[in-house]
Amino acid sequence: MMTEVEVDPEQRGGGAKEDSRPMEADGEDAMTRSADATLQVAMETEQNNELPVTPQKPLTGTVVVLGTNQKTASETLQRVRRWSISKYKATRQALSEKMGRGSRTVDLDLEPRLELLKDDRQRYSQVTRLAQTLSNQLAQFTVTQKTLGDAFTELSLKTPTLHVEFGVNAEAQKFLSKSGETLTMAINAFTSNLNTLINKTIEDTMINAKQYEAARIEYDAFRVDLEELNLGPRNTGTLPKLEQAQKNFQSQRERYQKVRDDLSVKVKLLEENKVKVLHNQLWLLHSAVAAHSTSCHRFLEHNIRQVDEHLSDAPSWLEES
Amino acid sequence: MMTEVEVDPEQRGGGAKEDSRPMEADGEDAMTRSADATLQVAMETEQNNELPVTPQKPLTGTVVVLGTNQKTASETLQRVRRWSISKYKATRQALSEKMGRGSRTVDLDLEPRLELLKDDRQRYSQVTRLAQTLSNQLAQFTVTQKTLGDAFTELSLKTPTLHVEFGVNAEAQKFLSKSGETLTMAINAFTSNLNTLINKTIEDTMINAKQYEAARIEYDAFRVDLEELNLGPRNTGTLPKLEQAQKNFQSQRERYQKVRDDLSVKVKLLEENKVKVLHNQLWLLHSAVAAHSTSCHRFLEHNIRQVDEHLSDAPSWLEES
Numbered sequence: 001m002m003t004e005v006e007v008d009p010e011q012r013g014g015g016a017k018e019d020s021r022p023m024e025a026d027g028e029d030a031m032t033r034s035a036d037a038t039l040q041v042a043m044e045t046e047q048n049n050e051l052p053v054t055p056q057k058p059l060t061g062t063v064v065v066l067g068t069n070q071k072t073a074s075e076t077l078q079r080v081r082r083w084s085i086s087k088y089k090a091t092r093q094a095l096s097e098k099m100g101r102g103s104r105t106v107d108l109d110l111e112p113r114l115e116l117l118k119d120d121r122q123r124y125s126q127v128t129r130l131a132q133t134l135s136n137q138l139a140q141f142t143v144t145q146k147t148l149g150d151a152f153t154e155l156s157l158k159t160p161t162l163h164v165e166f167g168v169n170a171e172a173q174k175f176l177s178k179s180g181e182t183l184t185m186a187i188n189a190f191t192s193n194l195n196t197l198i199n200k201t202i203e204d205t206m207i208n209a210k211q212y213e214a215a216r217i218e219y220d221a222f223r224v225d226l227e228e229l230n231l232g233p234r235n236t237g238t239l240p241k242l243e244q245a246q247k248n249f250q251s252q253r254e255r256y257q258k259v260r261d262d263l264s265v266k267v268k269l270l271e272e273n274k275v276k277v278l279h280n281q282l283w284l285l286h287s288a289v290a291a292h293s294t295s296c297h298r299f300l301e302h303n304i305r306q307v308d309e310h311l312s313d314a315p316s317w318l319e320e321s
Numbered sequence: 322m323m324t325e326v327e328v329d330p331e332q333r334g335g336g337a338k339e340d341s342r343p344m345e346a347d348g349e350d351a352m353t354r355s356a357d358a359t360l361q362v363a364m365e366t367e368q369n370n371e372l373p374v375t376p377q378k379p380l381t382g383t384v385v386v387l388g389t390n391q392k393t394a395s396e397t398l399q400r401v402r403r404w405s406i407s408k409y410k411a412t413r414q415a416l417s418e419k420m421g422r423g424s425r426t427v428d429l430d431l432e433p434r435l436e437l438l439k440d441d442r443q444r445y446s447q448v449t450r451l452a453q454t455l456s457n458q459l460a461q462f463t464v465t466q467k468t469l470g471d472a473f474t475e476l477s478l479k480t481p482t483l484h485v486e487f488g489v490n491a492e493a494q495k496f497l498s499k500s501g502e503t504l505t506m507a508i509n510a511f512t513s514n515l516n517t518l519i520n521k522t523i524e525d526t527m528i529n530a531k532q533y534e535a536a537r538i539e540y541d542a543f544r545v546d547l548e549e550l551n552l553g554p555r556n557t558g559t560l561p562k563l564e565q566a567q568k569n570f571q572s573q574r575e576r577y578q579k580v581r582d583d584l585s586v587k588v589k590l591l592e593e594n595k596v597k598v599l600h601n602q603l604w605l606l607h608s609a610v611a612a613h614s615t616s617c618h619r620f621l622e623h624n625i626r627q628v629d630e631h632l633s634d635a636p637s638w639l640e641e642s
Contacts, residue, residue, distance in 0.1 A: 123476055130469040137465055141458045148451040155444055161596045165603035172610055275482045282486035289493055290621040297618035300611040 086218060093221035105220050107260060113267050114209050120274070121202045128194040131285075135187040142180035149173035168307050175299045179292050186288030193281050197274065205263075205270045212263045219256035222249045407539060414542035425541050428581060434588050435530050441595070442523050449515040452606075456508040463501035470494035489628050496620045500613050507609030514602050518595065526584075526591045533584045540577035543570045 096102035152170035156163050226245040232238060417423035473491035477484050547566040553559065 120480075123472070123479070127469065127472050127476065130465060130472055134462070134465045134469060137458060137462045141455070141462060144451060144455045144458055148448065148455060151444070151448050151451055155448065158444070159441075162599050162603065165600055165607075169603050169607050172607055176610065176614075278483050279486055282483065282490050286486075286490050286493055286621075286625070289497065290618075290625065293497075293614060293617035293621050296614035297611075300607070300614050304607070304611065 086221075089221035089225065090214070090218045093224060094217050097217070097220075102224055103220070105216055105223070105256075107216075110212075110260060110264050110267065113271070117202060117205065117209075117267065117270070121198055121206070124194055124198050124202075124278075128191050128198065131187055131191045131194070135184050135191065138180055138184045138187065142177040142184065145173045145177035145180065149177060164307055164311065168303055171303055172300055175303075176296055179295050179299075183288055183292040186284065190281055190285045190288075193277065197277050201270060201273060201277070205266050208263050208266055212259050215256045215259040219252040222252040225249070407542075410542035410546065411535070411539045414538050414545060418538070418541075423541075423545055426537055426544070426577075431533075431581060431585050431588065434592070438523060438526065438530075438588065438591070442519055442527075445515055445519050445523075445599075449512050449519065452508055452512045452515070456505050456512065459501055459505045459508065463498040463505065466494045466498035466501065470498060485628055485632065489624055492624055493621055496624075497617055500616050500620075504609055504613040507605070507613075511602055511606045511609075514598065518598050522591065522594060522598070526587050529584050529587055533580050536577045536580040540573040543573040546570070 093102065093104075097104050149170045149172075152166045152173060156166035156170055159166060222245070226242075226249040229238065229242050229245050234242070414423065414425075418425050470491045470493075473487045473494060477487035477491055480487060543566070547563075547570045550559065550563050550566050555563070
């Protein structure tokens with residue numbers, strides 16, 4: 001099911017917000033998009049050159065024809081011409097959208113999902129950065145714990161009257177340090193896997209989303225073309241033009257739908273994969289944190305029990321303190 | 322029981338090491354010591370002015386006698402003279418010890434205990450600094466945990482498919498953060514109490530140790546004086562001098578022994594107090610660490626149990642993952 005609609009910029013809610021951005025950034029964005037579109041168009045002309053092309057006026061400029069090119073000069077000229085026209089149309093469409101003129105096709109199913117993905121990516125990045133900070137701080141913390149543990153050990157050996165007290169704290173800090181190192185590694189695995197999700201898996205789909213956007217702009221350009229011709233006067237001179245525009249529109253529409261469907265499948269797979277990866281990673285993180293707490297808790301309980309047994313003849317430290 | 326011995330610098334193990342220090346620092350140290358000695362001597366002349374003093378040649382200089390002074394000019398002159406002589410003798414003794422000449426009295430019981438205290442103070446300072454670093458790092462760590470917990474909460478609300486997974490991690494990080502804050506406070510209490518022990522309790526005794534050292538130098542100065550006179554020729558001219566030196570020696574010896582006994586009592590009390598304070602603080606530290614681990618362990622276990630109950634209809638996450 002395809003739920004696309006044409007949106008007039010005057011009626012678009014988000015349009016005004018987007019248009020309020022500084023012109024410079026808009027220009028840059030539009031250039032990137034048109035560059036993407038160009039790439040798409042170039043691929044398009046390669047793939048679909050079996051499509052019927054109506055005769056056009058020859059170009060006035062000259063084109064360098066490479067010796068390895070098997071096609072005739074005329075064919076090459078046609079391809080270059082088509083490429084130029086597509087590029088011009090797409091750029092004009094992108095600019096008119098940016099300027100708040102013209103209309104654009106909006107996929108009401110796919111585009112919100114893409115927006116959600118972009119937002120998720122940003123949030124996951126934030127979480128990953130925080131987890132990385134947590135891991136770095138924990139690593140420093142464990143180093144201090146180890147050093148403190150060693151200092152306690154020295155004092156335990158040097159102070160017979162406080163041998164047990166320094167010793168029990170030395171063991172505690174050293175164990176906590178070791179367990180903390182294991183937790184650091186678990187958090188590092190979490191951040192590493194989340195980074196893969198963000199910078200590889202999601203990013204890969206985002207590249208497809210850009211290609212989809214380029215195809216959408218190109219399709220909209222041909223759609224607007226056809227609409228303008230349909231609004232104009234009809235006579236024997238405009239009829240072939242209209243016919244050609246109709247053909248172009250149909251081929252662009254099919255191409256756009258294909259790119260859209262491919263992206264839709266990819267986004268669905270990503271959504272599922274994302275949930276699976278995060279589900280596992282979040283449980284692993286929680287388990288690692290819980291395992292750290294449990295091991296520390298058990299060690300410290302055992303530590304105190306040992307001391308109590310050791311001091312069973314002497315009055316208990318609990319009674320003393 | 323007094324276990325003091327006279328030490329010839331040529332036979333002292335530590336003498337060579339001490340003398341290898343730059344002269345400048347030695348001079349400064351000697352000046353400080355002689356200043357301490359001066360203070361002691363001044364106090365001494367106030368307290369013991371009932372002691373018999375043999376007639377001495379009058380001073381050639383003049384002294385300003387204050388109107389509020391009830392004593393005669395002659396008495397004041399005598400006191401100033403005694404003070405000057407004591408000061409001169411103590412400085413000469415301190416310098417000759419520094420230069421590796423002459424002999425000094427060593428208390429074989431007290432002085433090793435003072436050395437041990439100085440060493441302990443240094444080690445406790447190191448442990449306190451490390452504990453302070455640990456506390457600071459833990460404080461930063463808890464802030465990151467809280468921020469991460471908040472980020473997880475947001476994602477939990479925003480992601481229905483991962484509501485439980487984000488939620489359980491959010492709760493975990495927030496609880497760990499709160500418990501960590503409590504542990505931070507406990508470590509801060511530990512460092513604060515250790516700082517009091519180091520900078521107040523031990524420092525107080527160290528000031529007494531400096532006063533003891535000043536009294537010891539003064540005593541040694543009069544002892545060396547007497548020894549030198551005993552080695553010289555005896556006639557009617559030197560006899561009163563010898564008698565006076567004997568008297569001075571006795572009074573200085575009594576004073577030195579009193580200061581020594583006072584310090585010995587103080588050091589013994591400090592040693593006991595130190596053990597008591599450290600015993601309590603070390604158990605409090607260990608208990609705080611153990612309490613943190615136990616509370617985290619219990620919370621995380623409860624956290625997982627709750628999720629399991631919540632998901633009892635759905636397949637367990639343990640089976641899923």
